[in-house]
Amino acid sequence: IAGITQAPTSQILAAGRRMTLRCTQDMRHNAMYWYRQDLGLGLRLIHYSNTAGTTGKGEVPDGYSVSRANTDDFPLTLASAVPSQTSVYFCASRRNYNSPLHFGNGTRLTVT
Amino acid sequence: KQEVTQIPAALSVPEGENLVLNCSFTDSAIYNLQWFRQDPGKGLTSLLLIQSSQREQTSGRLNASLDKSSGRSTLYIAASQPGDSATYLCAVDGSGNTPLVFGKGTRLSVIA
Numbered sequence: 001i002a003g004i005t006q007a008p009t010s011q012i013l014a015a016g017r018r019m020t021l022r023c024t025q026d027m028r029h030n031a032m033y034w035y036r037q038d039l040g041l042g043l044r045l046i047h048y049s050n051t052a053g054t055t056g057k058g059e060v061p062d063g064y065s066v067s068r069a070n071t072d073d074f075p076l077t078l079a080s081a082v083p084s085q086t087s088v089y090f091c092a093s094r095r096n097y098n099s100p101l102h103f104g105n106g107t108r109l110t111v112t
Numbered sequence: 113k114q115e116v117t118q119i120p121a122a123l124s125v126p127e128g129e130n131l132v133l134n135c136s137f138t139d140s141a142i143y144n145l146q147w148f149r150q151d152p153g154k155g156l157t158s159l160l161l162i163q164s165s166q167r168e169q170t171s172g173r174l175n176a177s178l179d180k181s182s183g184r185s186t187l188y189i190a191a192s193q194p195g196d197s198a199t200y201l202c203a204v205d206g207s208g209n210t211p212l213v214f215g216k217g218t219r220l221s222v223i224a
Contacts, residue, residue: 033211042216090155097143097205103155
């Protein structure tokens, strides 16, 4: 089934540890996005990529990095996790700006 | 900076009722507007996408309208069912390759 796969589904992480959240899509979409969703704050954009080889900063990029080596994969790395990064992380993609946005099922991350 | 507001934050209706969810945005220079549904513990699912040149889009019991000049969109759900219970989010696309800006959503409960 075509779509977006995120891994892991959930993770408990000690503060200070490094963590990479994985995101893979098989729809050959050009643009990919990472959002975090927090109660009361809604969805906030962390980083995005309009096409392979390019990335951009969103609303809350500090403490996170991304890469887009190919069309399908868009990993999100937390270099040194802090408790404020406890959240649900969603990866999304779309073919172009006039196409519907598709979401993965999310990664629930707890930083202790 | 584009801001998207959804009122009310939560809504409870009896089964069979027709209902309207509201979305407003501050900058009318948009390319499109999308409505999404999110079930608990899941990612978002795109319901309807309205291009800036369109006034409305329909899918089954759902009808979304767009009034760019007033910065408003509505999602009309006809003959609501308990299965419609979910959080509904709207998002606007401000320009070609910039990411969508999301509202915080309306949590809908349809009571059997």
